Amino acid sequence: MRPDAPTSTDDRGPIDHLVIVGNGMAAHRLVATLCDKPRAPRRITVIGVETSHAYNRILLSPWLAGEMQRDALCLPERAATTQTGTRIETRLGERVTAIDREARRVTTDRGASLDYDRLVLATGSRSAMPPVPGMTLDGVHGFRDLGDAEALARAARHGGRAVVIGGGLLGLEAAEGLRKRGMRVRVIQRSSRLMNRQLDATAAGLLRGELEARGLEVITDGHLSELEDNGQGRVRAVILADGTRLAADHVVIATGITPNVEPGRAAGLDCDRAIRVDEWLTTSDAAIHALGECCQFGSSTFGLVEPIWQQVEVLAARLAGEAGPGYRDHPTATKLKISGVSLYAFGPIEATPEHDELTYHDPEQGEYRRLLLRDGHIDGAVLYGDTAMGPWLFDRSQDGMQFGSARRALLLGQADTETLIDDQASAPQATDTLAQEAA
Numbered sequence: 352m353r354p355d356a357p358t359s360t361d362d363r364g365p366i367d368h369l370v371i372v373g374n375g376m377a378a379h380r381l382v383a384t385l386c387d388k389p390r391a392p393r394r395i396t397v398i399g400v401e402t403s404h405a406y407n408r409i410l411l412s413p414w415l416a417g418e419m420q421r422d423a424l425c426l427p428e429r430a431a432t433t434q435t436g437t438r439i440e441t442r443l444g445e446r447v448t449a450i451d452r453e454a455r456r457v458t459t460d461r462g463a464s465l466d467y468d469r470l471v472l473a474t475g476s477r478s479a480m481p482p483v484p485g486m487t488l489d490g491v492h493g494f495r496d497l498g499d500a501e502a503l504a505r506a507a508r509h510g511g512r513a514v515v516i517g518g519g520l521l522g523l524e525a526a527e528g529l530r531k532r533g534m535r536v537r538v539i540q541r542s543s544r545l546m547n548r549q550l551d552a553t554a555a556g557l558l559r560g561e562l563e564a565r566g567l568e569v570i571t572d573g574h575l576s577e578l579e580d581n582g583q584g585r586v587r588a589v590i591l592a593d594g595t596r597l598a599a600d601h602v603v604i605a606t607g608i609t610p611n612v613e614p615g616r617a618a619g620l621d622c623d624r625a626i627r628v629d630e631w632l633t634t635s636d637a638a639i640h641a642l643g644e645c646c647q648f649g650s651s652t653f654g655l656v657e658p659i660w661q662q663v664e665v666l667a668a669r670l671a672g673e674a675g676p677g678y679r680d681h682p683t684a685t686k687l688k689i690s691g692v693s694l695y696a697f698g699p700i701e702a703t704p705e706h707d708e709l710t711y712h713d714p715e716q717g718e719y720r721r722l723l724l725r726d727g728h729i730d731g732a733v734l735y736g737d738t739a740m741g742p743w744l745f746d747r748s749q750d751g752m753q754f755g756s757a758r759r760a761l762l763l764g765q766a767d768t769e770t771l772i773d774d775q776a777s778a779p780q781a782t783d784t785l786a787q788e789a790a
């Protein structure tokens with residue numbers, strides 16, 4: 352054992368060997384965070400089934416749209432030994448197939464067995480495939496990893512027709528990427544509006560108008576019935592429940608995600624939709640943690656990185672034997688990564704009787720803002736067009752700031768927010784003036 356660097360202990364004793372299953376965004380950040388800790392585990396082994404080094408999955412959308420180079424996706428590579436002496440091994444292209452909890456050992460599809468003192472499951476999710484005929488045909492893609500994105504980019508080289516199933520964030524980003532690469536693209540959305548979980552009808556209408564003007568075709572209230580085989584195992588059309596037949600050379604499924612719980616579930620860990628964890632990201636086995644999209648905290652599962660970064664902080668501190676607060680659920684805001692479209696939303700979409708609803712809409716400029724206020728504080732917001740105030744509004748929503756008479760100024764979107772804060776804190780009359788000016 353290193354004489355100068357005490358081994359991580361936490362409340363279960365020394366951690367000599369930490370094994371992490373998955374080499375995605377959560378795992379990469381966990382290792383980087385641990386490496387800055389003086390009491391990191393002595394050895395860390397990361398096992399990831401993807402063959403590439405860790406990359407920024409979020410950037411697959413702009414990469415598909417041709418807005419960045421492949422190299423820009425890469426996350427920084429780790430040194431084999433950190434400054435604090437932790438040795439790190441990364442095993443790529445290898446899948447963990449079984450966990451023996453009694454022996455504290457994982458086995459992989461290459462026949463390797465690795466003993467662990469502590470295990471972290473960071474296996475993420477995969478694209479959820481609707482249970483309709485034709486999902487395994489050639490030409491049907493998910494949009495989850497680099498392999499998917501590269502396959503879509505290759506497909507787009509030949510032009511042709513693509514149908515994207517799902518008009519949420521991922522579906523729209525995939526659709527716009529393929530359109531920019533020269534395909535004729537249709538988006539099928541089951542709901543009556545795009546991004547129905549984040550946008551109200553007005554914002555969704557503005558978004559649809561913008562995307563249609565670029566050449567995307569959007570079909571709402573469209574229910575997938577089956578994917579038609581061309582007789583040679585390849586997709587040739589999408590059939591909707593109302594009988595509509597849409598010719599397709601490629602189909603992208605973006606209808607949601609399914610957490611990769613299989614190794615944890617097979618090992619008998621307590622699972623629901625994902626692997627259940629407590630506030631310390633510990634599963635029902637105290638020697639096994641889970642974080643990221645494969646874990647479930649209370650009734651929450653995860654699909655955005657913001658809460659996952661908070662999980663990383665909690666777990667890294669725990670694994671390094673540091674005291675600190677446990678994980679708590681926090682709301683997150685949504686942005687769409689389609690260049691030229693600015694959209695920012697958080698909180699509830701539907702107004703309840705307790706909400707005051709404030710809206711500003713300038714159809715000519717394509718500007719729309721809607722705030723839901725409850726008892727004077729911001730409960731939710733949808734911004735389309737000028738979204739510069741989005742993060743500020745989100746922060747004020749989180750700190751519960753009361754807006755009272757100044758609230759209408761919020762809708763201007765160009766309000767001097769510093770003044771607004773100062774005014775709120777010290778000069779209520781000035782905020783009244785601001786509100787009058789805004790009106």
Ligand SMILES: Cc1cc2nc3c(=O)[nH]c(=O)nc-3n(C[C@H](O)[C@H](O)[C@H](O)COP(=O)(O)OP(=O)(O)OC[C@H]3O[C@@H](n4cnc5c(N)ncnc54)[C@H](O)[C@@H]3O)c2cc1C
Nearest residue numbers: 373375376377399400408446447474475643644654655656
């Ligand atoms: C195209 C796209 C765009 C996105 N855009 C945004 C965005 O704008 N903002 C945002 O906040 N989030 C975005 N996300 C979501 C974000 O990328 C995820 O929330 C994040 O990657 C989750 O991290 P994770 O480590 O839990 O899972 P992942 O990053 O998926 O990593 C899990 C890794 O584990 C591997 N694995 C699975 N099972 C095994 C096994 N048995 N053995 C070994 N390895 C295994 C997987 O192959 C994968 O490499 C986007 C996702 C996609 C796909």
